[in-house]
Amino acid sequence: EVELVESGGGLVQPGGSLRLSCAVSGSTFSNYWMSWVRQAPGKGLEWVANIKQDGSEKYYVDSVKGRFSTSRDNANNLVYLEMNSLRVEDTAVYYCARVWIRTFDYWGQGIVVTVSS
Amino acid sequence: DIQMTQSPSSLSASVGDSVTITCRASQTIGTYLSWYQHKPGKAPKLLIYGASSLQSGVPSRFSGSGSGTDFTLTINCLQPDDFATYYCQQSYSTPWTFGQGTKVEVK
Numbered sequence: 001e002v003e004l005v006e007s008g009g010g011l012v013q014p015g016g017s018l019r020l021s022c023a024v025s026g027s028t029f030s031n032y033w034m035s036w037v038r039q040a041p042g043k044g045l046e047w048v049a050n051i052k053q054d055g056s057e058k059y060y061v062d063s064v065k066g067r068f069s070t071s072r073d074n075a076n077n078l079v080y081l082e083m084n085s086l087r088v089e090d091t092a093v094y095y096c097a098r099v100w101i102r103t104f105d106y107w108g109q110g111i112v113v114t115v116s117s
Numbered sequence: 118d119i120q121m122t123q124s125p126s127s128l129s130a131s132v133g134d135s136v137t138i139t140c141r142a143s144q145t146i147g148t149y150l151s152w153y154q155h156k157p158g159k160a161p162k163l164l165i166y167g168a169s170s171l172q173s174g175v176p177s178r179f180s181g182s183g184s185g186t187d188f189t190l191t192i193n194c195l196q197p198d199d200f201a202t203y204y205c206q207q208s209y210s211t212p213w214t215f216g217q218g219t220k221v222e223v224k
Contacts, residue, residue, distance in 0.1 A: 035213075037161075044204060044215055044216070044217050044218045045153075045155070045161065045204055045206070045215045045218070046215065047206075047212055047213040047214065047215065050211070050213075059211045059212075061212045062212065095160065095161070097161075101166065101167070102149060102208035103151040103163060103166040103167075103206075103208060104151070104153070104161070104163060104206075105163050105166075105172070106163075107160035107161050107162075108160060109159070109160050110160065
């Protein structure tokens with residue numbers, strides 16, 4: 001059974017930083033692209049970032065470029081989202097998801113990030 | 118960026134009904150289209166990928182069709198567990214984008 005578990009969320013002030021982690025089990029982690037998707041309160045789903053199997057390619061939605069960075073540790077089956085210069089509009093539930101043939105086939109339960117003073 | 122537009126934004130239905138949700142892309146995306154079911158506090162669940170392929174373990178009452186710019190998700194014989202919000206999503210080009218969602222509510 002594939003399982004994804006996010007951690008590292010919480011309350012942060014505008015301009016602050018957080019690092020989210022996603023631990024993946026039950027899967028050959030290094031075989032898959034991984035993604036981050038978020039859902040702001042009362043809003044729909046928004047794709048945030050993708051990272052290739054070996055970390056050599058990364059893609060981001062425009063609204064987080066230059067502020068967020070994704071990385072991965074294939075030895076420990078972890079993917080990260082480093083979030084800097086956080087804004088109130090980054091407040092959301094953040095999901096990590098496994099990418100399989102360009103679709104999100106497994107998702108974590110999500111972690112809440114609140115940006116507020 | 119490719120815009121995905123779903124309709125309707127919400128619908129009311131009864132157990133046993135058939136419902137259809139449509140999704141239109143602002144430019145052609147081939148069949149790089151997925152459908153997800155999302156319930157509050159839960160992880161989204163993949164239902165359909167490649168526009169029409171049923172994900173393993175998903176009941177056969179769910180079906181998807183379409184290609185190019187116009188797609189549909191059909192749920193036949195709606196069950197109590199199907200009341201949720203449904204999203205389409207394109208993966209033809211980055212940024213990958215979702216529709217705004219369709220909430221299926223109890224009539």
